[in-house]
Amino acid sequence: MLWIAIRMLTGDKQKFYGLLFGIAFSTLLITQQLTIFVNLLERGASGTYNVSSADVWVMDPVSRTTDVAYALPSTALDQVRGVPGVDWAVPHLRAQASVRTKDGDLEGVAIIGVDDATLIGLPKNMIDGSTEVLSQPDSVIIDDVGATRMFPGQSPIGERLELNDQRAVVRGVADAIPSFTSTVVLYTKYSQALRYVPGTRNRLSFVLVGAADGIDAKTLSERIEKQTGLKAQTRDEFARDGVQFIIENTGIPLNFGITVLLGFIVGVAIVGLTFSLFIRDNIKQFGALKAIGVTNGKIAQMVAVQAGMVGMIGYGLGVLGTVGFLTAFANDPTFKGFYIPWQIPLISFAAMVLIIVLTGWIALRGVMNTEPAAVFR
Amino acid sequence: MSATEATTGSQPAIRTRGVTRDFKAGQQTIRVLHGIDLDVCPGELTYLVGESGSGKTTMISIMCGILWPTDGDVEVFGTDIYSLSDTDLVNFRLQNIGFIFQQYNLIPSIDAASNAAVPLIAQGMDRLEARDRAVAMLDKLNIADQADKLPNQLSGGQQQRVAIARALVHEPRLVVCDEPTAALDAKSGRRVMDLLREVGVAEDRSVIIVTHDNRIFDLADRILVLEDGRITHDGTDMPEDH
Numbered sequence: 062m063l064w065i066a067i068r069m070l071t072g073d074k075q076k077f078y079g080l081l082f083g084i085a086f087s088t089l090l091i092t093q094q095l096t097i098f099v100n101l102l103e104r105g106a107s108g109t110y111n112v113s114s115a116d117v118w119v120m121d122p123v124s125r126t127t128d129v130a131y132a133l134p135s136t137a138l139d140q141v142r143g144v145p146g147v148d149w150a151v152p153h154l155r156a157q158a159s160v161r162t163k164d165g166d167l168e169g170v171a172i173i174g175v176d177d178a179t180l181i182g183l184p185k186n187m188i189d190g191s192t193e194v195l196s197q198p199d200s201v202i203i204d205d206v207g208a209t210r211m212f213p214g215q216s217p218i219g220e221r222l223e224l225n226d227q228r229a230v231v232r233g234v235a236d237a238i239p240s241f242t243s244t245v246v247l248y249t250k251y252s253q254a255l256r257y258v259p260g261t262r263n264r265l266s267f268v269l270v271g272a273a274d275g276i277d278a279k280t281l282s283e284r285i286e287k288q289t290g291l292k293a294q295t296r297d298e299f300a301r302d303g304v305q306f307i308i309e310n311t312g313i314p315l316n317f318g319i320t321v322l323l324g325f326i327v328g329v330a331i332v333g334l335t336f337s338l339f340i341r342d343n344i345k346q347f348g349a350l351k352a353i354g355v356t357n358g359k360i361a362q363m364v365a366v367q368a369g370m371v372g373m374i375g376y377g378l379g380v381l382g383t384v385g386f387l388t389a390f391a392n393d394p395t396f397k398g399f400y401i402p403w404q405i406p407l408i409s410f411a412a413m414v415l416i417i418v419l420t421g422w423i424a425l426r427g428v429m430n431t432e433p434a435a436v437f438r
Numbered sequence: 439m440s441a442t443e444a445t446t447g448s449q450p451a452i453r454t455r456g457v458t459r460d461f462k463a464g465q466q467t468i469r470v471l472h473g474i475d476l477d478v479c480p481g482e483l484t485y486l487v488g489e490s491g492s493g494k495t496t497m498i499s500i501m502c503g504i505l506w507p508t509d510g511d512v513e514v515f516g517t518d519i520y521s522l523s524d525t526d527l528v529n530f531r532l533q534n535i536g537f538i539f540q541q542y543n544l545i546p547s548i549d550a551a552s553n554a555a556v557p558l559i560a561q562g563m564d565r566l567e568a569r570d571r572a573v574a575m576l577d578k579l580n581i582a583d584q585a586d587k588l589p590n591q592l593s594g595g596q597q598q599r600v601a602i603a604r605a606l607v608h609e610p611r612l613v614v615c616d617e618p619t620a621a622l623d624a625k626s627g628r629r630v631m632d633l634l635r636e637v638g639v640a641e642d643r644s645v646i647i648v649t650h651d652n653r654i655f656d657l658a659d660r661i662l663v664l665e666d667g668r669i670t671h672d673g674t675d676m677p678e679d680h
């Protein structure tokens with residue numbers, strides 16, 4: 062009988078494809094939007110992730126993220142270095158600046174000053190050039206997404222910039238996770254950064270700390286807080302705060318939430334209507350089967366198989382569509398490093414199951430309520 | 439009221455006692471069948487005739503186990519079918535009754551043989567084996583060559599023969615048809631009746647046909663006339679006044 066159920070479904074090409082489209086579209090919308098949402102949110106933590114070697118970030122108590130930071134007093138570095146369990150502590154400067162390109166365009170950029178001696182604070186990998194270049198005068202390293210943005214279609218190496226009216230030369234390209242706003246990021250030595258950033262107020266944004274062997278980051282951060290009165294967070298905590306900041310301060314969760322909900326509603330609507338139409342078209346056949354001697358239980362199984370089949374194929378297509386989308390845009394800086402967290406296909410699977418169960422149940426009720434005696438009318 | 443006793447000594451195919459059926463029409467309750475007592479004999483082709491609205495479809499639906507009587511008992515080959523559980527009744531129909539619906543209600547996306555095989559498949563027989571049996575039945579009905587075609591590739595008469603094959607393929611003891619010849623020309627109508635007699639009627643089996651097609655009245659073994667929910671004639675021929 063299940064074979065018959067499947068043939069009934071696939072035989073009605075129009076509705077079969079309509080159902081597949083409904084589920085696939087819904088799955089695609091939900092999976093793709095959730096993926097973009099999560100990846101965008103994670104960019105709130107990009108500043109933290111890019112500095113993979115720092116175990117603990119020390120900052121002013123009011124600082125919240127890598128980009129929303131209040132300056133530390135210059136004594137902070139020594140204070141932190143005095144805390145037992147600190148293996149190393151280096152200064153880290155983050156500031157905004159305006160850059161004038163060769164063509165005269167003005168662009169807001171982020172300047173990150175990394176420790177002169179150890180270069181801690183740079184992203185782990187370089188795409189072009191080596192980190193050594195920072196020892197040359199006026200050197201900056203640009204992040205890769207910034208490079209494609211500022212110098213589309215050309216190599217940025219050797220390009221001169223006017224950075225807050227100071228000379229800067231791009232000598233390397235870093236492989237970095239873009240920030241939430243995709244701002245161009247220029248890395249330079251801490252001492253150099255101080256020259257680019259005018260004024261005396263902001264001379265130190267963070268102290269980056271490496272934990273000594275045998276002490277975990279959490280313990281160390283608590284110890285630093287206690288001893289210095291500054292705010293100290295482990296890398297993971299600080300990353301989470303970056304994400305949290307975006308959730309709280311942008312319309313992103315609401316916007317994506319609405320799209321995902323729309324995807325679900327559209328799915329329910331298309332699938333519900335098409336499935337009900339399909340059942341209605343076949344109600345005489347179902348009635349005949351009931352009269353001939355197919356139990357309601359068996360009929361329910363038939364409808365379940367029909368719904369399940371549409372669900373699985375449609376879901377597969379939807380997820381494939383999302384993968385295809387990400388693959389197609391893999392080289393687009395906007396989607397750099399985007400991946401599908403394993404939870405998302407599960408969520409869209411659950412949404413699909415919900416759609417199928419809901420619409421299947423409604424359709425099934427129609428069949429169940431058909432009296433077998435109706436076949437003689 | 440006419441209580442019709444079985445003419446042979448054997449168990450009747452169908453035996454109804456005091457069958458009534460009411461339908462609700464708004465506030466009113468309309469009694470469509472008024473306490474029908476009837477014995478249908480095995481080995482006979484029985485017609486149920488009567489004017490439109492006289493209750494033929496209601497009666498046949500009750501006799502084949504798809505419509506509950508408001509009152510009364512129905513035995514089919516000795517089984518009091520409406521005392522069975524729902525599932526048992528469904529299975530009873532599956533094993534014992536073949537249906538020919540006026541709109542054949544074939545499944546459009548499976549071929550003729552598979553359509554004819556549906557009762558066997560529903561009984562749990564392997565699909566291909568069921569299909570072979572169905573092809574054999576289609577052969578008896580002279581349309582084995584159409585076995586691979588989808589219903590919409592068949593003519594109306596061919597579709598009906600597929601429906602007849604479906605009603606007979608599992609060799610049910612009782613076959614019921616509502617207006618099987620209404621849509622056919624006289625010759626095809628008679629051919630269908632011949633087929634039904636040939637394949638459906640045997641010593642321990644019977645066929646009940648609801649019809650008001652006077653072109654085929656001469657083919658019945660027995661004719662029952664229903665008027666306003668009562669049986670008013672029972673014989674081998676139609677009464678004079680019809």
Ligand SMILES: Nc1ncnc2c1ncn2[C@@H]1O[C@H](COP(=O)(O)OP(=O)(O)OP(=O)(O)O)[C@@H](O)[C@H]1O
Pocket residue numbers: 461462463470488489490491492493494495496497
């Ligand atoms: N489900 C129902 N609900 C309400 N009334 C019904 C229902 N089924 C049948 N009736 C009524 O019962 C009466 C008998 O109907 P039935 O279908 O048995 O007649 P019939 O003899 O088969 O007529 P026809 O020759 O037109 O098919 C009619 O008055 C009809 O309106």
Ligand SMILES: [Mg+2]
Pocket residue numbers: 494495496616
């Ligand atoms: Mg009728």
